Amino acid sequence: MQEFGYNLNDLIVHIHFVLDKVTYPGWEDIRNLVNVHSLYWIHEGEGTFLTNLEHQVQAGMLVYLKPGLHMSMRSESSAPLRITMLLFDCAELVYDAVWQNVLPVGKLALPFISQFHGSEAEELSERFREFHQEWSPGLPAGTAVSKAKLQLLLHKLHRSAQADWSLMESGAFAAFEQIKKQLENSAKENLRIEQLAEQYSISASYLRKLFLKYTGMGPKEYHMHFRNQHACGYLVYTDYPVKEIARLCGFYEEYHFSKMFKQLNGLSPSAYRRSRRVEE
Secondary structure, eight states: OOSSSSSSGGEEEEEEEEEEEEOOTOOEEOOOOOSEEEEEEEEEEEEEEEESSSSEEEEEEEEEOTTTTOEEEOSSSSSSEEEEEEEEEEEEEESSSEEEEEEOOOSSSSSSSSEOOOHHHHHHHHHHHHHHHOOTSSSTTTHHHHHHHHHHHHHHHHHHHHHHHHHTTHHHHHHHHHHHHHHHHHSSOOOOOOHHHHHTTTOOHHHHHHHHHHHHOHHHHHHHHHHHHHHHHHHOOOOOOHHHHHHHTTTTTTTHHHHHHHHHHHHOOHHHHHHHHHHO
């Protein structure tokens, strides 16, 4: 049972706290306690989690944050997030005739973002509501049930991750990796996701599922994210006119480029250029 780098049978947990966070439109925050493991279950709303990459998050997603990972968060104005945050430590405690050393687990073998739907999403929402209601560290045995339920949840998530790893050996995951790389390197091209899926012999719906699971975005959103990064770089570090930047980022019309840019960044291209150059 060492397929994850640690033995699930020997995993023990300690919950630091459970917080049910109801945010407001435009809410922003950072991950303050970064030296522990964290699970963020998103009950409602939409928003952005920013590590070294922007991740679009929405209801039905579970985010796993390893110790040491710095992250900022914000809610969409039209759909503020409601999140249950569960912060914990975990370790291996081996019993072999006598108790052995406690070995802290530095990182769990779980994906950063997992998307759940239907009955699975409803079940997880209920589990995290129970964590929030039942975890009572001030009472005798007030944490025992919550710790047992967390161990059951981690076991289930690991079994799901193991199934995903078997996928990584398949052609489907190889296709996803190739398409992801092509989107990252083709900001100027107007790629059609359906054609890419057909080219790599994967269904478009399954491709979207893989993108959501491993990047937190659909393939079209992922491509637009890199186009936007290129556009921001051109605006700050070159004197190219906006029309030329639009062309370099795959837009035939400056109007559509400017509309997209303002939706993603809150400023027009010209205003963004002025603001960033003043800041620097």
